[in-house]
Amino acid sequence: MNIAQHLAxxxxxxxxQRGWSLSRLxxxxxxxxxMLGQIERNESSPTVATLWKIATGLNVPFxxxxxxxxxxxxxxxxxxxxxxxxxVFPWDPALRVDHFAITLAPGALSESTPHEVxxxxxxxxxxxxxxxxxxGEWQSVNEGEGRQFAADRAxxxxxxxxxxxxxxxxxxxx
Numbered sequence: 001m002n003i004a005q006h007l008a009x010x011x012x013x014x015x016x017q018r019g020w021s022l023s024r025l026x027x028x029x030x031x032x033x034x035m036l037g038q039i040e041r042n043e044s045s046p047t048v049a050t051l052w053k054i055a056t057g058l059n060v061p062f063x064x065x066x067x068x069x070x071x072x073x074x075x076x077x078x079x080x081x082x083x084x085x086x087x088v089f090p091w092d093p094a095l096r097v098d099h100f101a102i103t104l105a106p107g108a109l110s111e112s113t114p115h116e117v118x119x120x121x122x123x124x125x126x127x128x129x130x131x132x133x134x135x136g137e138w139q140s141v142n143e144g145e146g147r148q149f150a151a152d153r154a155x156x157x158x159x160x161x162x163x164x165x166x167x168x169x170x171x172x173x174x
Contacts, residue, residue, distance in 0.1 A: 006066075007039065007046075011054065025058075029058070035050065062085075062171070063098045067091070082104065082110075084103045096173045100170075102157075104157060105164055106164065108158070114153050117152045119173055121149055122148045123146060123170075124141075124168045125167045128164065131157070131158040
């Protein structure tokens, strides 16, 4: 099963386990019913931002959608997007942690909707300078530096440099 098939099956399974219609899922996630249906039928690949909305609306770890059980593919980049996410470690239910390696192409901007209340995110720049917006204020995270913040508010990542930026994101779900 490839990543797109895994994503479609996971979304449909989570929705059905809750007994939700596509309309209810759209209300909970802020993603249109049409788009959700296309994702479930494997007719469309969502952007990273859309997938984050879905994970947040379902209150599940993001990595559930991008880590097939067979481990064949672990990078989420179905549309050769400017942001590529790869799990460093799989979701750990005991620790309640997701750990990702994320690359941002030059000029890329990724805006994240707030996660659930109490979610904490730790970001470490591995190579290049990452720009982050937290509480409406942009700040630079230089190579080797890190930031921790409450991820239950809107936040964004940006790469204004001509080089690809690599950073790690550790997300704790209470």
